[in-house]
Amino acid sequence: MNNLTIKDAREKLTKKEISSVELTKHYLTIVKTYNEKLNAFLTISEKEALEQAESADKRIGEGDSTPLLGIPLALKDIYVTKGIKTTAASKVLEEYIPQYDGTAVMLLKNAGAVILGKTNLDAWAHGSSGENSDFGPTKNPYNTAFVPGGSSSGSPVTVASEMALAASGTDTGGSIRLPASFCNVVGLKPTYGRVSRYGVIAMSSSLDSIGHFTKTVEDNAMYLQVTAGSDPHDATTPPVAVPNYTKNIAKGVKGLRIGVPKEYFIEGLDPRIKKMIEDALKVYEKLGAEIIEVSLPHTSYAIEVYYIVQTAEVSSNLARYDGIRFGKDRSHFGDEAKRRIMLGTYVLSAGYYDAFYKKAMQVRTLLKQDFDKAFKTVDVIIAPVSPTIPWKLGDKADDPLAMYLSDIFTVHANLVGVPGLAIPVGFIDSLPVGMQIFGPHFSEEKLYQVGFAYEAVNPVWKERPNL
Amino acid sequence: MKINISHVAKLANLPLLDSEKQKFETQLSSILDYIAKLNEVDTSNVKDTSQVTGLENILREDKPLPSLSQKDALFQAKTTHNGFFAVKGIFENE
Numbered sequence: 314m315n316n317l318t319i320k321d322a323r324e325k326l327t328k329k330e331i332s333s334v335e336l337t338k339h340y341l342t343i344v345k346t347y348n349e350k351l352n353a354f355l356t357i358s359e360k361e362a363l364e365q366a367e368s369a370d371k372r373i374g375e376g377d378s379t380p381l382l383g384i385p386l387a388l389k390d391i392y393v394t395k396g397i398k399t400t401a402a403s404k405v406l407e408e409y410i411p412q413y414d415g416t417a418v419m420l421l422k423n424a425g426a427v428i429l430g431k432t433n434l435d436a437w438a439h440g441s442s443g444e445n446s447d448f449g450p451t452k453n454p455y456n457t458a459f460v461p462g463g464s465s466s467g468s469p470v471t472v473a474s475e476m477a478l479a480a481s482g483t484d485t486g487g488s489i490r491l492p493a494s495f496c497n498v499v500g501l502k503p504t505y506g507r508v509s510r511y512g513v514i515a516m517s518s519s520l521d522s523i524g525h526f527t528k529t530v531e532d533n534a535m536y537l538q539v540t541a542g543s544d545p546h547d548a549t550t551p552p553v554a555v556p557n558y559t560k561n562i563a564k565g566v567k568g569l570r571i572g573v574p575k576e577y578f579i580e581g582l583d584p585r586i587k588k589m590i591e592d593a594l595k596v597y598e599k600l601g602a603e604i605i606e607v608s609l610p611h612t613s614y615a616i617e618v619y620y621i622v623q624t625a626e627v628s629s630n631l632a633r634y635d636g637i638r639f640g641k642d643r644s645h646f647g648d649e650a651k652r653r654i655m656l657g658t659y660v661l662s663a664g665y666y667d668a669f670y671k672k673a674m675q676v677r678t679l680l681k682q683d684f685d686k687a688f689k690t691v692d693v694i695i696a697p698v699s700p701t702i703p704w705k706l707g708d709k710a711d712d713p714l715a716m717y718l719s720d721i722f723t724v725h726a727n728l729v730g731v732p733g734l735a736i737p738v739g740f741i742d743s744l745p746v747g748m749q750i751f752g753p754h755f756s757e758e759k760l761y762q763v764g765f766a767y768e769a770v771n772p773v774w775k776e777r778p779n780l
Numbered sequence: 781m782k783i784n785i786s787h788v789a790k791l792a793n794l795p796l797l798d799s800e801k802q803k804f805e806t807q808l809s810s811i812l813d814y815i816a817k818l819n820e821v822d823t824s825n826v827k828d829t830s831q832v833t834g835l836e837n838i839l840r841e842d843k844p845l846p847s848l849s850q851k852d853a854l855f856q857a858k859t860t861h862n863g864f865f866a867v868k869g870i871f872e873n874e
């Protein structure tokens with residue numbers, strides 16, 4: 314069972330070498346063994362998981378073989394789950410039990426996936442390290458003195474430490490790609506609108522992207538096959554056809570034009586990470602791709618635009634938590650939520666709107682034009698995910714601005730809506746490092762081909778933590 | 781850049797302790813100084829972008845669909861009255 318992928322598990326299930334109930338019990342045992350050490354799960358839904366596994370076994374017996382049937386996975390605790398506590402890792406929602414399932418959850422359930430429980434996060438998905446959780450930080454399984462990245466902190470840890478075969482996340486400014494790269498797993502931030510946001514607690518509605526973590530690129534594609542598509546409950550999901558993401562995944566990269574944005578290889582980027590990305594580009598060159606330098610000239614302003622647009626939308630989305638219909642009152646918000654609510658309120662308030670919010674929306678246009686222009690000459694763009702390797706728990710806790718700057722390479726994709734796939738490329742000081750691959754809107758199929766080609770040459774994912 | 785924390789907290793309906801106000805004022809002022817860097821960018825004749833999908837006026841037929849029962853909708857509320865949410869009066873004399 315070590316290093317089992319979704320693909321392997323599906324084969325074993327189809328051949329009846331193992332049942333979904335056995336698989337589920339196996340993962341629940343690992344969860345119980347390591348969760349205290351890693352704090353990855355906030356809620357374990359054992360009873361429901363075993364029921365779902367039983368019903369998956371029944372479907373397997375009837376010859377059903379949908380991609381996630383009988384596969385145990387975990388959900389970031391910001392996905393609304395009917396009858397199962399959903400906290401957003403905030404004291405405000407400590408006792409909240411939703412009356413319905415979000416669209417992604419419903420699609421996963423309909424596909425026969427088994428939901429083991431809900432994973433830890435920075436409260437309301439506000440953070441880059443997992444330390445803003447009101448229920449204690451998640452630990453990096455490769456070294457528990459270090460952060461796993463955030464805001465989806467628990468989910469990549471469950472995959473890395475083999476507590477689940479896959480886990481869901483949300484990426485508003487890097488919250489999937491950053492923790493994926495810190496935990497040696499594959500993480501997808503889909504195109505804005507590719508996966509429905511309905512029933513995922515809203516952080517910043519024009520940026521929130523609903524994605525997931527897996528061990529391998531192919532597993533990641535199998536998961537997206539289930540969650541992607543238009544949803545009448547989310548008016549921002551366009552009716553763009555969903556391709557078969559695994560069919561041509563081994564197509565290779567011969568003739569592919571890979572852009573390398575010079576603005577991402579700046580002072581402040583750890584030179585060891587820079588070297589690792591350059592080595593990855595050499596792998597692609599050997600495989601027949603063409604490496605082309607591109608420019609995204611407004612990159613250095615992305616973080617400023619992000620912390621205006623995002624906090625403005627946060628202040629609006631969190632206005633609904635008044636403790637009347639559900640949840641506790643507003644005195645229960647933690648420090649980071651308070652900071653973002655106030656910053657957002659300020660940039661939207663009379664006298665400051667034009668100077669901050671309107672200005673940010675205009676620069677957002679320029680950021681989008683940068684990407685549009687680059688994709689006229691290249692098929693995909695490759696960049697580092699984080700300027701640094703994972704840091705020690707507590708290192709940035711008292712300096713919100715330093716924490717914000719760790720998103721410097723990830724927020725750009727959210728502001729322009731393009732998809733980004735983070736994949737592992739190696740280790741520095743025994744801690745994981747990742748790179749990200751961007752493509753035009755709705756190019757997830759291409760991103761998987763590009764990620765798959767690298768992973769086949771350099772399967773870094775096989776290096777599991779020693780717990 | 782100086783931020784009036786008490787005013788902003790009032791606008792956002794956030795109860796803050798006096799000790800918190802000082803801390804947030806320092807933190808938010810330094811963040812605002814940082815993001816003010818945007819003023820360097822020339823945005824004359826640049827249009828706003830508030831969404832990136834290009835979708836406009838997504839409408840649907842106005843027809844009732846199954847939704848939460850009154851009981852389900854209310855079950856997380858702290859106070860209810862005759863099958864409704866109970867809230868505090870919004871006018872001072874109530």
